[in-house]
Amino acid sequence: MQETIKTGVVVLSRDPGDFDDLSYKQWHNELVTLAKQHDGLIDVDLQKPLEGVQDQWVQVLTYDTIDNLKALLDDADYRSAVESSEERFGTPVIQQVVANSKPSALPVTVVISQLVKPGCEEAYQEWQLDMDLAAKKFPGFLGTEMIKPLPGVQNEWVVIFRFDSARHLDDWFASDIHKDLLKQAEPFFEKVHVRRVGRGFEDWFANAAGEGESGPSQVRMAMVVLLALYPTVMLLTLFVSPLMASWGLPLSMFVSNVLSVVILTWAVMPLATRALSFWLDQETGSGTFVTILGGTLIVGLYLISISLFIWLTG
Structure with a gap:
């Protein structure tokens, strides 16, 4: 049986108006940036109007608890962003808050x-x-x-x-x-x-801006994963694996892999994606200068990591 949780969900809906898709997506990303400043944000979604199916723009922000959602709703910057958006886009926004009890599952x-x-x-x-x-x-x-x-x-x-x-x-x-x-x-x-x-590498890149879009390219995701994975595995190999030498290879390797996944998911990848969001985001990272800058930075960090571990193991 799946664990039942109570999440906090805020749904913002707005009729189409005299504004383009890009400007609304930009505002959505601004709202998500505010939402990320509060603990417990687990999912965001932006849905465009679709004739005959859905008449409005719909934004959904989901938090892991009602209390964490309340922290967002009480945030003066969030309230100001929602209120000022009516003048910005010319149509009123409707906010609905839901305490959602359901089996925990990812979209x-x-x-x-x-x-x-x-x-x-x-x-x-x-x-x-x-x-x-x-x-x-x-x-x-x-x-x-x-x-x-x-x-x-x-x-x-x-x-x-x-x-x-x-x-x-x-x-x-x-x-x-x-x-x-x-x-x-x-x-x-x-x-x-x-x-x-699925919800594999893409989940690790939730901190890159542009939610609701297709996200970073597979090449950029792979480069950032390698940047985070290499030092994580090297540190575990140098400092943790010797402590498990008597456990046998199958067990020690399993424990090492568990630690790697935990460290990457909840520590290293969130930091890496935030730091590199300028390069991972489809809009800000699409220019030639930013593309070269980000790629050069990643390669430089590869070389620094390799040099550091050569020094540590030398």
Whole structure:
């Protein structure tokens, strides 16, 4: 049985107005920066309006306890940011606070790439709307987003589904209505690719700005993981492994791996992602200068780490 927890959730909703997507996403990131200053923030989400499914912008901030959420709601800077946003965007914001008792589970996302046959685009969009409306009725549905093809860049239609847990997502996929809708759409597609987004390395990069976006590139994530992993493993090997020499390799290796994961997840990676957020964020890190600066810094830290451990083991 899953452990039952009571989380604190604040939901902000706003009607579309005379503002663009980028400006609203920037404001969302400003709000998340304020939220991160309080303990217990475990999840954020930004959902765009989707015709026929969701009429408003929706922001969700989830804290591990009601008390930690209350600390945010009592923050004068947070209240000012919410109140001033009405003048900034020209439409009122509605705030709802929920004490949410539910099985602890992490949201999951499925990214579906669909190559639609020429001439079937209009019928496909009508079918996708039916799919969205059906999914909305299922427990745990958080939102969906459609990304249209970009000529010369992306040929597929991309649809993103979000559910609050793997179990609810699986229930939707296994449902008869989902299977029936898929069968109806078979004439539209030349190719379909489904990718289930887990909560692996991406969770380690929650401190990089730009929540609700796809996050840092895999290359940058891998470089930062290596930067954090190498000194962690070296320090454990030099100072902890000798204490477990008599335990045998299988047991000592298991304990060492447990310590590595704990140290990376709750200590090293949060520090590393905060320090390198200027490079990891898709918007601030996309420029040539910042890209080169961040890459050079990472490589320099690699060399410093190697030199330090050569000196320690010499």
